[in-house]
Amino acid sequence: MATSRPPTGQGISQPPHSAGKRFKGLRSVLDPSQIPSPASNFWSDQRRWQDRPYNTTTDVEIEIPLAGTDCIYEDQGNSTPRFLRMSTYAMPCTHDLAETCNIPLGFVLQPFADQPPEEQPVPLATFNDQPPPRCDHCGGYINPSVAWSASGQSWVCNLCETSNPVPSEYFSPLDFNGRRMDHNSRPELNFGTVDFAAPSKYNAPQPLPRLLPSFVPTPDSTSRRKSLSSPPDLRDPTPLRTLFVIDVSSTSVHRGLLPTFCESIRVALYGGSPNEVNTGLFNAELNPAMKVGFMTFNESLQFYELSPDQTQPGMLVISDVEEVFVPTRERIFVDPQECREIIETLLDAIPRMFAHVIAPSSALCAALQGSLASLSRTGGQVVACTASHPNFGPGILTPRSEGDLWGTPQEHKLWEPQEVVWRDLAEECAESGVGVNLWVFPDRWADLGSIGSICNTTGGDLHFHPRFQIDRDIHVLQSEIARTLRRTTAYNCSVRTRCSNGLHVSSYISLIHQPTADTLTVGTISADLAIGAKLEHVGNGINDDQRKNVHIQAAVLYTTVEGERRVRVCNIGVRPSTMAGNVFRWGDQDTGVCLMAKEAALTMSRKMLPEIREDLTQRFVDLLVGYRKNCAASTAPSQARFESPTLLRILLILPESYKLLPVFGGAILKTQALKGGPVSSDSRATSRHRILSSGVSSLMSYLYPRTVAVHDLRSSIAFPDPRTGRLSLPAPMPNSYLWMEPDGAYLMDNGFVTILWLGSSVSPQILLDLFGTDDLAALGPRISRLPVLQTQLSIQVRNLIAHEETLRGGRVAPFLVARQNMDGAELEFGNMLVEDENNDMMSYVDFLCHLHRQISDKVCFIHVGQDLRYSDRVYPQLTAAQQTWW
Ligand SMILES: [Zn+2]
Structure with a gap:
């Protein structure tokens, strides 16, 4: 497999059109095969989950699958990561602890995400045109984590801990374990994600009249609300x-x-x-x-x-x-x-x-x-x-004079x-x-x-x-x-999130209309739309009782395509934590990276791009410093560090859960939205939209595209596995020219474009198998898809492309052929090799060194008045670093 073998030392040198930045200082001689690799991380996670489902209740003691892993989720009382994905599954109890850790605190909600056919669809709970039981105090919906008391006469809200009477029509006696006798027949008490049928009083109100409406109202549009004081007309x-x-x-x-x-x-x-x-x-x-x-x-x-x-x-x-x-x-x-x-x-x-x-x-x-x-x-x-x-x-x-705005405080106007x-x-x-x-x-x-x-x-x-x-x-x-x-589309939507006492959503990382502080009003939410949210502590923070989980409940009131009014509720409970070590241990890098990317894209409305890039880099440094200051000493060396013999005893200690932050962080800085160098404002706006609206899985694929060595596929790969019936996937490879060969063929997909790169000395047999011709020069840039040939390789590659299309609901991405040193598409391909030096940005290895230097500066030096001196604890290691690395 491509990822299991280190680079041969040959690789391919970057084509001259790549433009990046070099690390300023002595460059390291880090061995690229020794630093954490997203490709091998994907691969080991995929193999871990390809034969068994992830269960949201019983599997809480193991890390959740990576967002890009093709796996089956079983909802057993918590929403699956497909619908709601947290940045950490150990919630810091206080604001101070969260600040100390510096990981993004929040979640990404994709309430109508597609599910594979093997997964159980979201169940519907009905209440005979009555509202679902809700907490009198906080408005939270009934869910699997509420507690029953008074012989089933009341329930205690898991969010605000208020005791609520059970409506007579919803009453059920309790069994010896304090569980309702009808528990098994109630989807709302068994599943983390559930749809409630909404009664007519939950119908959407007609909007308030505007001072300057966009159109001339006609007599039959009088059902629009007349004024603020009049009760809202509800639309059927x-x-x-x-x-x-x-x-x-x-x-x-x-x-x-x-x-x-x-x-x-x-x-x-x-x-x-x-x-x-x-x-x-x-x-x-x-x-x-x-x-x-x-x-x-x-x-x-x-x-x-x-x-x-x-x-x-x-x-x-x-x-x-x-x-x-x-x-x-x-x-x-x-x-x-x-x-x-x-x-x-x-x-x-x-x-x-x-x-x-x-x-x-x-x-x-x-x-x-x-x-x-x-x-x-x-x-x-x-x-x-x-x-x-x-x-x-x-x-x-009219055309904007972009050139006059870039690099000025007016840049955000674009x-x-x-x-x-x-x-x-x-x-x-x-x-x-x-x-x-x-x-x-x-x-x-x-x-x-x-x-x-x-x-x-x-x-x-x-x-x-x-x-x-x-x-x-x-x-x-x-x-x-x-x-x-x-695709699944919900319309007339409003979104609201409720949390356990001591925690709240401080803001949504989104440009969606937000008329009030706590509610989003959305025209349509499709299967592809995701919303980021930031969590923040209130007052003294959350209860640190380890026997009780911290709960988050996101509710979307919406109308279905069929015209039924419903509430989709996503519930999740995570453990509280008083220790920074646990917050990192249960951190989810994919969600954290996506929240940072979304936030950076959002701030384009008020900050200049160089400032955003600087802030982001600082954010990566702060997170890694947070780990190093609070957790590194207690972490087993084999788990969270890597050494290179050439660097003597220098250690760059990375949290296991965020060990790929330097490469994913670099990838955020290389997106069209945020990268340096000339990019049209239209391209930046498109990239910004993708970052803000994508779910975690598709955003991670956009940041770090999946690349496969086509010439290296085993014969059983890219065919359905006879045991599971699902496509047997190949190992991805690192996104770098360093790992490529001029006689190779590589397929890369980032969700928005699929590129097949062909080396200048690619085997004529590969061309014959894929295109029916062995002449590289005959393949033009106008090829829009692979011809349907009955060769093994053609079937494998078309299966892989079809698999990616299936994952995005059948949407086809443009297919480009990039012949080495021949086609313009190679520039686009090269820019997607995010481990290399390109997009006006450093390579992964250089960025790692850059972050390390900044981390070292923060950790090793303590300010004493105006003087700087080494801290005693890390002095021996870091003097070596000063001498040999920087
Ligand atoms: Zn409540």
Whole structure:
């Protein structure tokens, strides 16, 4: 296996286009095969969990699987890490202890995450149109950790310890162990993640009127709340409405994108793509309850009336885009199966109808205002494709002089909407329960800082395709839209988290609309959306009684695609800790790294990038210093340190749970959002959106892509394991040219692009097996997927690509071939080799040295007045360090 053997010493030297930074000082001669490796860590964890499930109650005494490990979770009373993942499973009892440790304290919530078919789906608890039992004091929902007393007449809340009477209809006597007799038949008492059927009083309120609404209310929208003092009208939940919004400006027509949009929407709705065979995405049925509608825009807006009885759709035009309204609510949203014929007619006709449009006018903002107007009474989701920047009507955007803003205190303005109308529209969408998903195909620039804000605020996706080639990439667009339509989607959502006494959520690490201090109001929460949250102690902190767990309960009130109102509750209990050692021992590096990445991305709104990078580096140092000061002495050397004979007795002591922080931390600094060097603000905004909205598993894959040596695959790899039926995965390899060979072939996937790198002296047999030709020069950059060949290697590699696609719900990532020293894609590939010196940043080894020097400075020197001197305890080791390393 690639990871089990050290580099041969050859590797490949970095191509000249890589630009990084060197460590300032004497460079170490650290052996890269001796430092902690993410690849071998992934591999040992994958092997640990591939044959057995992780049980959330009985397996609490072992570390949870890594976020990227393909495994099965069993929910036995705690939410699984798939839905709620903590940064530590030993909660520091006090603020001071948390400060001492310096690990990020919080969690990442992905309440509607996809589950593999082998896992038990989230159960539904029903209460005959009554609210689920809740705590009178804190509002917490009944859950597996509450205590029963008074012969079953009352229950004690595990969050605030208040005793609550049991409603008569929920009463059950207790058995000898104090457990309810009906315990086994109650999902809410057995599972950490559960859905409660919500009664009608939990229906979403109509939003408050705004001073400057985005659209002109029509008489039938009088059900919007009239004022603050009037009681809120509640909306009856309805099946999810999806509005397709299509750019029909001349820019869209001339670039050939209009027929591409229409065809992609048709394929996403009804299938028919050659790619179906590969992804299996289209095996998932479109939810039959979903309703769809269509709208087009250029310098005016066009709505379409549809009905199964019509042969031709009716068009309703709004020509004044300054005063948008909905001309009719009848027959805009229809059943896509019932109206398949007329919808296909419409999608076929739209490119012809607008083929002769001359003006390149794009009233995107007005189109989104019109979308909101049509969904304002119910909520829903928008799927909008745009081929140019908004240049007509409200919210016109002009090119920003990026060069004048970079490196100035005004830099943060690049992440804020240019025009306030974009911010207001985003907030109004979120309050109205509307999520906006945007596909942007810029002609020159897009200003995602402005238009992307609507995705960030409402919980929608932002898909940016700056180099879209129709022939090569149309199947990517089709799969992205199909994924949006087929994944679990909740709408009209609000999120609230309750914690044990002494702990609270201090803030959500998110750009989602937050009208009040403790509640997020989200248009849509899809299976792919995750929300980071920071925890903070209140008062004297939490109870340090080791017999009691610390509890966190995140509740999402939402409407399903079918139009049912529900509350999804995720409960987790973790042990309290009075010792720093335990806080680190039970720390989860993946969640900690993701929280740090999300927080850094969030602070782009108020800090300059160099300052953010400096703060992040300092954060890594503080965490490692926190460990070294408080725990290192008591840690077994074999567990948490590594030595190199060339470094004499220098020790860099790393916590086992955060031993990969230097490489993952470096990877955060190398993301498009945060890296140094020239990157367009649109690319940075896209990367920022990915960091803020991704769950832990997909964000870790984005930070440290999975790379596999294709030429080194054993014959049994990448086929289903006969025992488990699941794909037998190959060992990943370190992301560095140092581990690569010029006669090799390597496959890398970061969730957003898949690159096959081919060495200049790759074996002709490998090319023949994969492409049906042995001529490297014949493979052009226009290859968009591997040909379907019945060779062993072709099947293995296609299985691996399909496996990655399955993990992201069938969404296809663009596939690029990067021939060594031939293709432009090699630059992108090289930038994803995050252990190397690139992206205006040091290599992993250099960054490790850089962190070590800063840690040493902090640990070895103690300030005595103005003088600095060595601390006695570490002096002997660190003098050696001073002499030989620095
Ligand atoms: Zn309570």
